[in-house]
Amino acid sequence: MSATTAFVDALAGLDRSELGAHAGLRRALRGSGLGPPEAILHPSDTAQTAEVMRSASEHGFGVLPFTSGAHREPARPSAATSPNRPWLGLCTDRLRGIEVYEAADLTLTAGAGTSMEEIDTALRANGQWAPFDPPHARDRSLGGLVADGGFGPLATGYGELRNHVLGMTAVTGDGRVLRLGGRVVKNVAGFDLVRAVTGSRGSLAILTSVTVRAFPLPAVDLVLSLRAARLEELLEAAARVRTAPVLPASCLLYERPDGEGEGAVLLVRLHGAASTVDADRTRLAAHLGRPLDVVAADRAAAAVVHARDAAWGRAVRLELSARPSRLSPLLGIVRAMDPVELALDPFTGRLRVGLEAVEADTVETLSASVEAAGGALRVSAAPSPGVVGMGTTLSEDEARLTDDLRRAFDPRGVLWPAYA
């Protein structure tokens, strides 16, 4: 028995599984140059998670946290990580279950592996919800969602997910357990490490439990739309929505093939009491100079999901952002790349692009234009591992602060970051 196997075997009492059981993780590993993990462990609580991390740190193993892995961006070893380094998969699926749900306080604490579907069901039973809608939101785990820090179109009306993560239990790369934030909506007792960990994609710490803010369900969720053959034809209308006196719950302009043929849709959601929504709809139409069509109630939920997931599932995915008013020329460059799907958020200035293929030099050209516009670009999915992660780079100072923060949380580089 090798020394490394002995260390893994010594982590007694932990469930294990084989890589073959994790299709999502296998997909995320494709092209990373890494061999299979020494083991995939399933700790059942924070203490076991900390034990794994301490042991891995001591024995020089890397650790990759995941729940299903299905939504993880393709993994890339960092410059400091040898592709031959032995590593463990740490699956958070047993860290599941709602721990505390105080409906009257509008807060919910759950294990990091709890599915958003389970959380959504519990909240809706009390007339509440969590308005976090990155692609495939209901299929994600709470920990995965928070680790990614991704947000969807509802960020316009409700704020990004990171504003609603109130607290977390996190285990650092060397097995220290941190209880950060709390269960109250206002908390400035120390530096905001919750913000640092949220969206760090598992590069600072492994989440074992998260507390988020819940919201009352709106009495009315009205979905409005405008259609056109191409997305560009709706850009002006989208810009008008952005400057309207009404702040919608969400606004997304997308183009993707669907059952009604190819075409572009501007989808706007208005939330509130019936009388409020009705008045907002009228004001919005007046500001746009044209009415928006009401999406029938029986089709609204599907339309919202269709828009939310636009440009996500294609072979190549580009995530681009710029100030909203500077997006139009960038869209012109993107259009020349022959995109299959597009999703543009006119409020947050994000443009997601789904393509069948892309060349590295095309990404470089786009990246230079995005940089010049003060924006950012990242290739978050591509069949070629050399292309994943390409895009604009952090400034020298941001990169240094990022590296130093990683060292503060993970001094021995155990947490194998998803990004180099």
Place this chain on the structure above:
Amino acid sequence: MSVPLSSKTVRDLRSIVGAAHVITDPDRLLAYESDGLTQYRAAPSAAVLPASSDEVARVVERLHGEGIAIVPRGAGTGLSGGALPSEGAVVLGTARMNRILEVDPDDRLAVVQPGVTNARLTEATRPFDLYYAPDPSSQSTCTLGGNVAENSGGPHCLKYGVTSRYVTGLTVVLAGGRVARLGGSGRVASGGLDLTGLFVGSEGCFGIATAIEVRLLPLPASVRTLLAIFDTMEAAGHAVTGIIGSGLMPAAVEIIDRATIEAVEASVFAAGYPKGVGAALVVEFDGTEAGLDADADRAERCCLEVGAREVRRARSEEERLGLWKGRKKAFGAMGRIAPDLLVQDATVPRTRLPHVLASITEIGKQYELRIANVFHAGDGNLHPNILFDRADPDELERVERASHEIMKLCVDAGGTITGEHGVGIDKRAYMGLVHNETELDMLRRVRGVFDADHLFNPGKVVPDAVETPAEPVGSERASAAHAEAGAP
């Protein structure tokens, strides 16, 4: 006691910012000895007032090069002693950096220098029917730089959230004088860590923000304000639970208690509250005109169902200001009835408010202290104010013991020691109530990432590994001016 700077250092600073903007005269430095928490006082070595990001960078480079600590300062309205000078430190004031650099109505954002006051930003964006949402009660005086440092809240953050939700990018001067840009509204796709979010609320310990990009919101079309009067605090608490539980999302829900009402009514700020009432509740809704009356009606029913004595509704802006008057002027009124005032801002889960408030009353009785409560009830952010006389050593000791008990009570109820005022010097000793040594060590490490030598605002926020409790300096009275400027 202040440690004078060398004449060469003073000369160098003057060459950077201009002679008029380096203050070394002890009389003029008095203004920089404390912030809104006046019981802590210490003289800085000097105060420097740069006018640009470049000047800040050069001042920081010059002072840090000599190992001299810098204490950043906005308007000095903070209530946690965050701007208290440490020994030998130079105060770097942002008062001259008061330009609004950009208002972009199309993208709904603004970029400001740190010395711009919160209210001025909203005034500047109002012509575009936009505004800046976080509204600390000191908004007419406090600066955006200070708001960023403290991650400030305000009455309306129940609905709209605190400062960090609105800050989308920063230009910061880091230790040694490096100028760095963090974030930016156009760079959300970068996939990097949220360094902007981490910097917000760092209480001047990470560096100095010299340009702040913020998100703006459309001005609400209309507003409805209610004032409900209750015989007991308990009933007011039930009304809040009923309002929030019914799915309403008020913009603000504020409570003032009997002791505060009596103080207000006895002052020049008398707001016309009936005598002998137990609590007053201010509830405000904003948004599209069409739905507001229905919301206000529902909130009124919630209040009446739990026994509100009366519910008043503002019919004009003048009446609205009248309903808010008791709440807004509470701190000023209390400053007139007691020589000293200790303002806390612990936060508890909203459902624990009745239990915590009853326990605070008991603590007040046990220590024979007058405690008045004014608070953001919607988000559980308490402001128990202990009225006392520092000249009475026995009373001062009881205040300190009661204060510790209140903090512990709130933490035990699932809350935290500060919701919006920050830790500063004042609550550093309480950090051990909410964080264990491992977590405190992590806070120190993260601070070290930004400022390895602790030359920005040393001695604040995180207790030293072996804590030596900070003692209040002097016996300054909580003046009405302080209460006006810094009332939460």
